[in-house]
Amino acid sequence: MRRKLIVVSNRGPVLYDRALNGERIARRGGGGLVTALRSLVTHHDVTWIASAISDEDRLVAAESGGEALEETARDGSPYRLHFVAHDPIAYDRFYNVVSNPTLWFLQHYMWGLTRAPDIDLGLHTAWFTGYLPVNVTFAEAVVAELDRQPEASVFFHDYHLYLAPSFVREQRPDALTSHFLHIPWAQSDYWHVLPEHLRRAVHEGLLANDLVGFHTDRWRRNFMRTCEDILGAEIADADHLVSHGGRRTLVTSHPIGVDPEEFDELAESEPVLEQERAIAAARPEFLVLRVDRTDPSKNVVRGFRAFGVYLDLHPEMHGRVSMLALLDPSRQDIPEYSEYLAAIQREARSVNDRFQHEGWVPIDLRIADNFTQSVAAYKQYDVLLVNAVFDGLNLVSKEAPLVNERAGVVILSENTGSHAELGEWALTVNPFDVYGQAQAIHEALTMADDERRRRAEALARHVREHDLEEWIAAQLADLDRVAGHVRS
Numbered sequence: 001m002r003r004k005l006i007v008v009s010n011r012g013p014v015l016y017d018r019a020l021n022g023e024r025i026a027r028r029g030g031g032g033l034v035t036a037l038r039s040l041v042t043h044h045d046v047t048w049i050a051s052a053i054s055d056e057d058r059l060v061a062a063e064s065g066g067e068a069l070e071e072t073a074r075d076g077s078p079y080r081l082h083f084v085a086h087d088p089i090a091y092d093r094f095y096n097v098v099s100n101p102t103l104w105f106l107q108h109y110m111w112g113l114t115r116a117p118d119i120d121l122g123l124h125t126a127w128f129t130g131y132l133p134v135n136v137t138f139a140e141a142v143v144a145e146l147d148r149q150p151e152a153s154v155f156f157h158d159y160h161l162y163l164a165p166s167f168v169r170e171q172r173p174d175a176l177t178s179h180f181l182h183i184p185w186a187q188s189d190y191w192h193v194l195p196e197h198l199r200r201a202v203h204e205g206l207l208a209n210d211l212v213g214f215h216t217d218r219w220r221r222n223f224m225r226t227c228e229d230i231l232g233a234e235i236a237d238a239d240h241l242v243s244h245g246g247r248r249t250l251v252t253s254h255p256i257g258v259d260p261e262e263f264d265e266l267a268e269s270e271p272v273l274e275q276e277r278a279i280a281a282a283r284p285e286f287l288v289l290r291v292d293r294t295d296p297s298k299n300v301v302r303g304f305r306a307f308g309v310y311l312d313l314h315p316e317m318h319g320r321v322s323m324l325a326l327l328d329p330s331r332q333d334i335p336e337y338s339e340y341l342a343a344i345q346r347e348a349r350s351v352n353d354r355f356q357h358e359g360w361v362p363i364d365l366r367i368a369d370n371f372t373q374s375v376a377a378y379k380q381y382d383v384l385l386v387n388a389v390f391d392g393l394n395l396v397s398k399e400a401p402l403v404n405e406r407a408g409v410v411i412l413s414e415n416t417g418s419h420a421e422l423g424e425w426a427l428t429v430n431p432f433d434v435y436g437q438a439q440a441i442h443e444a445l446t447m448a449d450d451e452r453r454r455r456a457e458a459l460a461r462h463v464r465e466h467d468l469e470e471w472i473a474a475q476l477a478d479l480d481r482v483a484g485h486v487r488s
Contacts, residue, residue: 003044003476004152006145007037008138010095010160012050012081014071016057024056028074037157039259039468041079047152049141051091051134052083061085068145084141086134093130094160097123101334103159103202106193107183108297108390119195127198132163135205139167146172153479156209158182163201166208176483178211180475182256183392184417185219188229203231207244210482212251213475215393215417220253250482254474255421257467258398266375267403275376279324284360286321286445289381289408291374291396293330294341294367299387299413299431300327301340301347304363306387306437308351311362314442319360321445323385324377328369341367375399381408383444386416387431393417397426401459407452409444410459411437421462425455 014026040046047068052061060069061083068082086094102123104110111117138161142154146168156165156179165177191199203226206212214220224242227233233244242249266272279287288307292298307323327344331337348365355362366373378384378400386397394416401410412419412426419428427440 004047004149005040005044006047006049006142006149006152006154007040007157008049008142008154008161008164009037009157010051010099011053012057012083013037013041013048013073013079014081015054016060017054018056024060026071040155040472041073042075042077043472045079047080047082047145047149049082049084049138049145052085057083058085082141082145084137086137090130090133093126094134095130096331096334097126098131099160100331101336102194103162104183104297105336106190107159107186109184109186109190110296110389111193113193117193119193135161135163136167139164139171142168143171146175153178155180155475162205164205166205169208176479177209178213178475178479178482179206179209180213181219181223181392182215184390184415185214185222185226187222188226191226191230199230203227203233204245207231207233207242207247207249209249211478212242212249213478214251214253215255216420217253218420219392219417220251224251250478252474252478254471254478255417255466256393256395256471257469258395258402258463259468260402260464263375263399263402266372267379269372271372272376272379275373276379279373279376279380282364283324283380284320284322286317286382287380288321288323288383288385288441288445289326289377289400290323290385290387291326291377291400293328294337294344295330296336296340297389297391299389300325300344302431302434303385303387303437304344304347304351306385306434307363307441308354309434309438310441311351311355313438317445318355319358322360322362322364324364324381325366326370326374326377327365327367329367375403378403379405382406383441384408384410385437385441386411386418387413387429387437388416389413389431391416391418397422398463401456402463404456404460407449407456409447409452409455411440411444421466422459425458425462 017025017027019025052058068080070078071081072078146152154175154177158181165179168175168177224235224237227242228235231244233242235242240251242251290303292300329341348363351363352361381404384400386394388394397410397412397418410426411429412422413431414428415431427444429437429440
């Protein structure tokens with residue numbers, strides 16, 4: 001059944017740019033969220049509301065007069081794209097002060113509280129002159145689209161838009177809205193880092209929705225408990241319901257999947273095969289792989305230290321194993337991120353300076369946005385290291401086993417959302433235990449072939465069976481459920 005859906009996210013499905021000849025081009029939007037939601041366009045009547053991020057995006061938004069424009073997905077499916085052009089100063093405060101170095105850090109437990117954060121005038125100013133007005137602008141765009149198609153369901157996404165649902169609810173009390181969170185949800189004590197009016201606004205904004213979704217039951221439970229502790233909301237855990245302010249919100253969990261067909265096609269495409277040939281020609285006997293953004297939550301520095309400890313403990317492996325680190329530079333406008341990238345480079349250099357000899361370089365660090373190379377490396381790893389401090393899910397841990405051809409072993413942090421699904425077939429590590437990660441690398445590299453194959457085949461089978469289509473169907477089923485029950 002085709003539905004009318006209004007998808008709302010900070011980043012859109014396309015990013016406009018100019019080619020060298022001056023012609024306008026539309027590039028595929030980046031990020032796992034955009035990739036996950038694109039298939040909605042194939043099966044439903046979608047209007048996608050997103051920020052105009054590039055200069056060309058803003059020009060497109062101006063040319064459309066604030067109205068949605070008709071776009072076409074890669075498979076030819078039509079959809080409407082509604083760009084929201086924000087004041088540049090407000091957007092900078094929204095994105096680079098509140099959303100990422102504050103909300104992202106909080107929800108990934110990334111503050112050592114004796115030193116950070118300082119909730120200073122700058123953050124308060126950024127909230128009221130950045131995060132709040134940008135959310136209002138998003139809400140205005142949603143209301144305009146609901147005026148056009150009042151029967152549409154609204155599908156908010158992620159931590160950028162915590163306030164928008166309440167503004168929509170004020171103007172359209174009967175709208176059917178959901179909000180999916182793709183990152184972890186911290187326990188209530190950690191939320192008390194924020195001043196009361198800020199933490200209440202976040203929770204009240206989310207509870208303005210009919211439905212709130214998470215990747216794992218762990219994050220769902222945390223959210224329900226913080227609603228109880230911070231707002232005094234009434235929770236019915238068995239029914240997954242939170243009641244507050246005269247409303248009931250259903251809180252569910254469904255881990256997102258990937259599209260197996262897309263990765264099967266990518267794995268055999270000539271650009272990937274060309275990259276794979278280069279990796280295969282340069283690799284030693286054993287290859288440890290990590291594919292990440294240069295985000296502090298991904299725990300790259302500790303991963304490099306763990307590899308150094310492993311090499312200290314196992315000199316017999318010198319020259320026989322290397323780590324290939326394919327890292328996408330992330331959010332370099334934010335000081336904490338640029339500083340972390342520098343720490344990554346220092347740690348890689350430290351390990352290499354200690355151990356490299358006769359042309360063998362232990363850590364091959366490549367910093368670039370190169371998805372084709374990542375897929376090629378997925379096929380070649382003997383060990384995949386995913387040691388995130390915390391992660392809402394972690395798509396790499398699902399993508400890589402789909403196409404790996406060497407019965408590769410996955411080392412997986414217990415604080416990734418995907419661990420709830422995949423932990424049975426991975427080697428579990430504590431992301432703070434550097435020695436434990438070194439031991440896991442050794443166990444993975446010395447694991448018997450039949451055990452490696454058993455784990456690798458089970459991982460790939462699970463990811464294929466629980467794919468992206470299953471996740472989308474679950475979201476739509478939840479919408480039907482709240483339409484029929486939450487308002488009863």
